[in-house]
Amino acid sequence: MQSENLTNQVTIQNLDEFLELVEKAKKQASALKVTLKEIDDFEFKTKQKSL
Secondary structure (H helix, E strand, O other), rough: OOOHHHHHHHHHHHHHHHHHHHHHHHHHHHHHHHHHHHHHEEEEEHHHHHO
């Protein structure tokens, strides 16, 4: 029983760490989306000017 409880605690800690990583990844991904959108907007404006 004791070892099973310990395993559960470790799993919960790992889950917390995992969820933190997921949150960081989400933030990085949304920052990347913004950057890609800015690049797209810039390219679109540049094409408009050259026409």
